[in-house]
Amino acid sequence: MPDAHGFAYTVHGTQVTITHHGRSAVVLRGDRAAEFLARVEREDPQELMARLTGNYKRGNERTARNHPRNRGRRGR
Known part of the structure; x- marks a missing residue:
């Protein structure tokens, strides 16, 4: 997983x-x-905190799907 950062938490009761x-x-x-x-x-x-929030996807999934080496792998 890439380095997680930018998370903070606060406790209220x-x-x-x-x-x-x-x-x-x-x-x-x-x-x-x-x-x-x-x-x-x-x-x-x-x-x-990254695991708990589900912050695994980084927004590059569409770019990776359209990359030439991944063409023909649709439906997997």
């Missing part, structure tokens, strides 16, 4: 809000918020 470049990406509540707060101490916070 039992709720955790994860933002990406200042925009709200996901809100965790209850058990998921507690699990996140425990994991963020042990793991890389940026990578963890």
Whole structure:
């Protein structure tokens, strides 16, 4: 996975809000918020937040699909 960056989180009581470049990406509540707060101490916070928000696609999927080496692979 490419380097994740630009993520931040804030805690509001039992709720955790994860933002990406200042925009709200996901809100965790209850058990998921507690699990996140425990994991963020042990793991890389940026990578963890990228995984939780599903920030894997980078916008180049259409370009890659149209690349000459990938032509003929439609439908896979």
